[in-house]
Amino acid sequence: MTPSPTTGSHTTEPAPIDLRDPGELLAATPHLLGFEPSNSVVVVGHRGTAGTRIGNIVRADLPPAGGEADLARQLLGPLTHQSVAATVAIIGGRRPPGSAGPPAAAVAAAVGKVFEQAGLPVLHALWVPEIRAGAPWRCYEESCCAGHLPDPGSTVMAAVSAHAGLVTHSSRAAMERQLQPVASDVLARRAAMLSRRVGDGPRDDVASLRRGRAAVRTVLARAWKGTLLLSDTEVVELAVALSLPQVRDACLATALPAGSVGAVTAERLWLLLTKHTPAPERAQPATLLAYSAYVRGEGALAGMALDAAQAADPHHLLSQLLRQALQHGLPPEKLAGLAQSCDTRPIWTAPEDSESSNRPSASDPARRPTGSPDDAG
Structure with missing residues (x-):
């Protein structure tokens, strides 16, 4: 290791x-x-x-x-x-x-x-x-x-x-178990659904982009309210949406401000999708999870998510770039510029609530440090 x-x-x-x-x-x-x-x-x-x-x-x-x-x-x-x-x-x-x-x-x-x-x-x-x-x-x-x-x-x-x-796990293995995929029969069923969707034809037209953004926005709004149960259809719809580079890149911006209510909500969704999405599509939410974890200083979780992304799709370019950043100890605040340059129109913004202004941000002392030989943590 x-x-x-x-x-x-x-x-x-x-x-x-x-x-x-x-x-x-x-x-x-x-x-x-x-x-x-x-x-x-x-x-x-x-x-x-x-x-x-x-x-x-x-x-x-x-x-x-x-x-x-x-x-x-x-x-x-x-x-x-x-x-x-x-x-x-x-x-x-x-x-x-x-x-x-x-x-x-x-x-x-x-x-x-x-x-x-x-x-x-x-x-x-x-x-x-x-x-x-x-x-x-x-x-x-x-x-x-x-x-x-x-x-x-x-x-x-x-x-x-x-x-x-911030959760402190009893061991590295316990932290890693968060990312374990759901049952293989569930993933196989969703993979078959995705295969049929892919066979339907091009998906990068304006209507598909609009539909993809709407799908992400809808589920994030629900997750913010505490609902994170997803049906097969929703998992497939989100996997299709995140396969569009414009939608995925817009989702990077949900990691900022790091540690905010919106960023935490989005990260919970990326973690759930990492568990529930079949390969190779799993690489997309796993990379979003890695990026969110990285910019808030959770190097160990970022490294594990990148492992999951690259296992799902060894040729996934963004996960490869993030891996290099992690291995070289690139400061999170520098990597934050990636999300800031991706999309000028936010895909989703968390509603203001009474606690949002009191939540610690990534610059607070509780933020975990980063670097990388095995966990980035």
């Missing part, structure tokens, strides 16, 4: 969360990634002139013996754009027999060496057996640098994440 980034590129300075204490930073890791890591190496990039802001975060499985340097080079890529320093955390791993020091020391050493050669110093190298309240942690370099984790569920970071509506 390759490493993966999450991206924290905050553009404003609201209510900063103090993560300078190593224990606080380790306890915040599940909320920064979106899931609880285990047997992992996590590298946190630091941004700003003084390195006081969290930037991209990259996670990967602990490598087999001998693979430490290769993994360190993979981890470096997403952190080179804006990071001025880094912190590496080894989560899990067992102490070698007869050793009093933390395990996976070769991994920490390889990351430190590779990063230093690239001009990106590692400020801390930390180890913790697991992310749980009271777990002992310690530094690799200084034995007196040690402590015990606070309760990860009771930290300020946990509270801010919950307020922002």
